[in-house]
Amino acid sequence: MHTATLSKTHLNGYDVINVNNGPWRVCNPRDRLASFRTREEAMAFAASLPAYKERAPIKGQQAAN
Numbered sequence: 081m082h083t084a085t086l087s088k089t090h091l092n093g094y095d096v097i098n099v100n101n102g103p104w105r106v107c108n109p110r111d112r113l114a115s116f117r118t119r120e121e122a123m124a125f126a127a128s129l130p131a132y133k134e135r136a137p138i139k140g141q142q143a144a145n
Contacts, residue, residue, distance in 0.1 A: 089123070093132025096122045108132050 087098040095107045096119070103115040104122035106129075113129075116122040 087119075091123065091126045092129060094126045094129060096126050109134070 084100055085098075089096045093108065094113070095105075097105045097107060098119065103117060104119050105115050106113045106122050106126045109132075114122075114125055116125065
């Protein structure tokens with residue numbers, strides 16, 4: 081039986097995720113921003129991004145949840 085492995089770290093409002101020893105992914109709550117071979121590359125990318133803040137919906141529009 082195969083068990084999935086998950087590694088997840090939160091940095092500056094971004095998630096750095098690795099599933100089953102695949103590529104490291106940098107994501108925000110809505111999008112996957114980039115993929116990297118190593119955790120160090122992914123963490124450096126996430127650290128270089130501005131802190132993530134959820135944007136308020138435009139006046140007259142509903143939030144997309």
